[in-house]
Amino acid sequence: MHIGLINRYHQWLGLPELEAVSLGEGNTPMIHWATWDSHRIWLKLEGCNPTGSFKDRGMTVAVSQARFAGGKAVICASTGNTAASAAAYAGRAGLKAFVVIPNGQVALAKMIQASAYGATILAIEGNFDQALQAVRAVAEQESWIALVNSVNPWRLRGQETGAYEILDDLGHAPASLVLPVGNAGNISAYFHGFRRRNEGIPQLFGIQAQGADPLVQDRDLDKVTTVASAIRIGRPASAHLAKEAVKESHGQFHAVSDSQILQAHEELAHGGVFVEPASAAAYAGLKILYRRRLLPTGDVVAILTGNGLKDSQTPAMWASVEPQIVESQHLLESIGQVMNP
Ligand code: AN7
16 A cells, blocks of 8 residues: 555654645655666666656645645646646645746646646746746735745655655665756755754765756856756756755765766666656766766665656657568568667
8 A cells, every 4th residue: 555655754744734635656666776886876766656756755745735724726837847746736635736837848748747637837938947936926925826846845845755765765874865956956855854864864966967057057047958858947946955965965066968868868768767868867977976986885876856758759869769660471580680680
């Protein structure tokens, strides 16, 4: 039975007694991927969450709290995954969902998802950061609309559960943790999660995409480009928290190029792990950290934040999407050509 995160971790979440809005989130697989020298590499498959991304950890808490507080609707700005997650949990809770996206910048499957769950999708001519500014203004003015971006402290509190699960699965804190960083909420939540449990804190490595790497450059960016649309963010709302997390854990921020992201994407997929490009950025970063000997000895966990089916366009940059047409009586010949090229 899947009891959901609020019931599983209520002692750590600090929520009032409320009825949980849950879709069976969390408890995601952490698989042993490889051992590289003195490093045991673990991948935490957050794409196995109900809406296909890690956002569900925070959303179950934020939406439960919003309904408990008498909210009628939720609103968020999003590069796609927050939108899908907010839409799903609002649907489950019986609340309306409004998701605001940067026009033309969100992977199609994420918009279809949000729409299918019944959300109203509103697009602005601008980037994610401008969308976030707009929804913050609306939520400040209208108390019946709950803002469910990660600036909502309940979102971050829920996302701490990723750290709890790693501690419960490994039995101790890993030496390091590698994760993709966009709006910088998740890395901050992991830091606070490890700190709250008081069983050790891994070195936190935040990976950004070159072209959308304000934390690596240590300055806000107005123009952002990267193949990883989920983390195309120039002014991370939780930048201050993320910087503190990296500094206090003796970690670092790193940037990876689009070609490194695509290469990592393919390598993971060929190993049976299909993630979205933003998640592949974490793996690309992990490989660079390893090659530069920046990883401490011991367990390394990479957080693979979203499912590959979220973005079916990008893999077409390296995977052939056209089937090979064969006549049925020549099937074995085609197989032979692959087996013995
Ligand atoms: C797959 O959905 O910002 O650093 O609006 O979808 O906590 O923002 C998504 C971010 C990493 C970055 N991986 O996490 C949104 C949104 C995936 C993501 C991130 C996102 P944060």
